[in-house]
Amino acid sequence: MTKPDVSSCLLSCLFVFASLVSFAAAADNEQDKQVYIVYMGALPARVDYMPMSHHASILQDVIGESSIEDRLVRTYKRSFNGFAARLTESEREILASMDEVVSVFPSKKLKLQTTSSWSFMGLKEGKRARRNNLIESDTIIGVIDSGVYPESESFSGKGFGPPPKKWKGVCEGGKNFTCNNKLIGARYYTQYPDSARDLMGHGSHTASTAAGNAVKHVSFYGLGNGTARGGVPAARIAVYKVCNPGASGCTTDGILAAFDDAIADKVDLISISIGGDNGSPFEADPIAIGAFHAMGKGILTVNSAGNSGPEPSSVASVAPWIFTVAASNTNRAFVTKIVLGNGKTIVGRSVNTFDLNGTKYPIVHGKSATSTCSDDAARLCSPGCLDSKLVKGKIVLCDSVQNPEVAKDMGAVASIVKSQYAEVAMIFSFPVSVLSEKKYNTLLSYVNSTKNPKAAVLRSETIFNQRAPIVASYSSRGPNTIIPDILKPDITAPGSEIIAAYSPDVPPSLSDTRHVKYSVETGTSMSCPHVAGVAAYLKTFHPRWSPSMIQSAIMTTAWPMNASTSPFNQMAEFAYGAGHVDPIAAIHPGLVYEASKSDHIAFLCGLNYTGKKLRLISGDGSICTKEQTKSLPRNLNYPSMTAQVSASKPFKLTFYRTVTNVRKGKAATYKAKVVGSKLKVKVVPEVLFMKSVHEKKSFTVTVSGTGPEADNLVSAHLIWSDGVHS
DSSP: OOOOOGGGEEOOOOOOOOOOOOOOOGGGGGSOOEEEEEEOOSOOOOTTOOHHHHHHHHHHHHHTOSOOTTTEEEEEOSSSOEEEEEEOHHHHHHHHTSTTOSEEEEOOEEEEOOOSHHHHTTOOSGGGSOOOHHHHTTOEEEEEESOBOTTSGGGOOTTOOSOOTTOOOOBOOBTTOOOOSSEEEEEEOOSSSSBOBOSSSHHHHHHHHHHOOOEEEEEETTEEEEEEOOSSTTSEEEEEEOBOSGGGOEEHHHHHHHHHHHHHTTOSEEEEOEEOOTTOOGGGOHHHHHHHHHHHTTOEEEEEOOSOTTSTTOOOOOOTTEEEEEEEOOSOEEEEEEEETTSOEEEEEOBOOOOOTTOOEEEEEGGGSBSSSOHHHHTTTOTTTBOHHHHTTSEEEESOTTOHHHHHHTTOSEEEEEOSOOOSOOBOSSOEEEEOHHHHHHHHHHHHHOSSOEEEEOOOEEESOSOOOOBOTTSOOOSOSSOTTSOSSOEEEEOSSEEEEOOTTSOSSTTOOOOOSEEEEOSHHHHHHHHHHHHHHHHHHOTTOOHHHHHHHHHHTSBOOOGGGSTTTTOTHHHHTTOBOOHHHHTOOSEEOOOOHHHHHHHHHHTTOOHHHHHHHHSSOOOOOHHHHTOOGGGSOOSSOOEEOOTTSEEEEEEEEEEEEOOOSSOEEEEEEEESOSSEEEEESSEEEEOSTTOEEEEEEEEEEEOOOTTOOOOOEEEEEOSSOO
């Protein structure tokens, strides 16, 4: 499917704050084999079904060999059905044609995508926040990532009782890895090393952000000092390591195996800050597959939107049964000032903990510090271009944020670099300040007009007055590439400059020699566990709520945002979804939009997932009715309403929704109000009378008008209010 053209997208984001078996030819023996995932849907309900024997039999028949030891990579046998194997192309085709197989797709390598962030969101420290500690301690978050550093204070088991009785997992963390009553489970799916130990720092960071213990006096060399904690510090953590540094990456066959185990281990929700290429159909997307089966077992999957922004249609996590999280900032920022020889100060961004004591050093531009490269290459400080004789002891200006380490290697004392998006502070292994193009050009003017230009790069300092929340430039944007009528991302949360647990086995930046227990990280990888933490927090008050109810409560109570809060391309809802997460408001949403597994099956029917494929996925013999095959994706009972229409042409369309009353106590009357629309919006009925908790009421929203112009979207808010809840 081609990407939807933003020019023809209308966004009516109406939020409630809303034995064909043949043997491979001989020529195949010469072909390169690669790992494929053979997805076979849900596990059959038969008591005598033995998945491993079945998988082995299928593979033996297809490859024509009795021994499959070198072919079978792993099996999926606990929560859904399938296996991963090394296959030739013709073997793949044979498997794909089998009636019992839903899809066969290559295993790929996907990408990995706090001392103040929780307070910024309103979830205060310690007793200042309302908590249900007994249920929180019974909550298990499964983190699919790069493992953890088990010795971190954030994962200490001190003060915790035994794991919840529902826990069915194990501690198979491998060599030198010990679990405890906080870190109750560990598994790994990587080939080397044989351990769930974190060799990237990423998994420790995400796990502690979601549910790490409260650890006082945490900072990064004095920056951001405070208490590092997760959203649910009393909750338990189970880690599933699927990522390693370098070329090995995060394999999709390992990710699917992690889902298989996490679901069967009885985690309460899954946080996965990993994403791949967008555009893959659901049956070839391991995260969508795993999350679908998790949803069927009452487990919410929270996933990062991706770091490919601000390009349109860059969001990779698009299935409606996945909670997709964008990234934004908080009011705290790390800044690195540059004091010029003339006394003027330019404020840049970085996490610079190196102190040059205010000493001013000579400045040289990269293009003036080369004897081997063209100006265009040298100004970027490209590898091999800088001359150490011209650089040593100086501050080097680089027109790219990619290459300051080259200047360091040539003897520079510091570097000042230009970035198109200089709104985020990064860690470097020596003094660096990152400037926007405008500020960088100001600095260049000073350098070019001064005989002996000098400057001092100061140690970073913390400020708490930056405008927030604003969606980060790197955060992937919609519209949805698979189903334009499902809004993605769903929500935004803090993702920039987050301090959380790290692995001392890994340096905090490239070419760094330092080792830290807590570090500053940025990305949708960081925003994802914030929302996972909020979802777990919400579940402690409503343990019986379904994944869709939790997602709805968070989306429909979000802080409202507007186009000015996504300044890099004015993508509005395609940048931040429903808005910014508000943990406290989400506890009492009043109404929720609930979508069951059967609703999602009907949704798949409308996307032509019929017959054999649907029955295998659902595992319950589901058959699409004639009505379901005609159902429109926009009528899934989702907490946002989106439609793609023709640009600048008249249209009229209707959304169908059902809300469930979750307000306890007396009867309530909800009245509809539409805010901020340039279109005609009619809600029928305009008043909903709710007599009891869990009562459901349906309504329609008809939107009409003229489609927005090319590269524009139109949005509005539908507010249902009973005077207390909105």
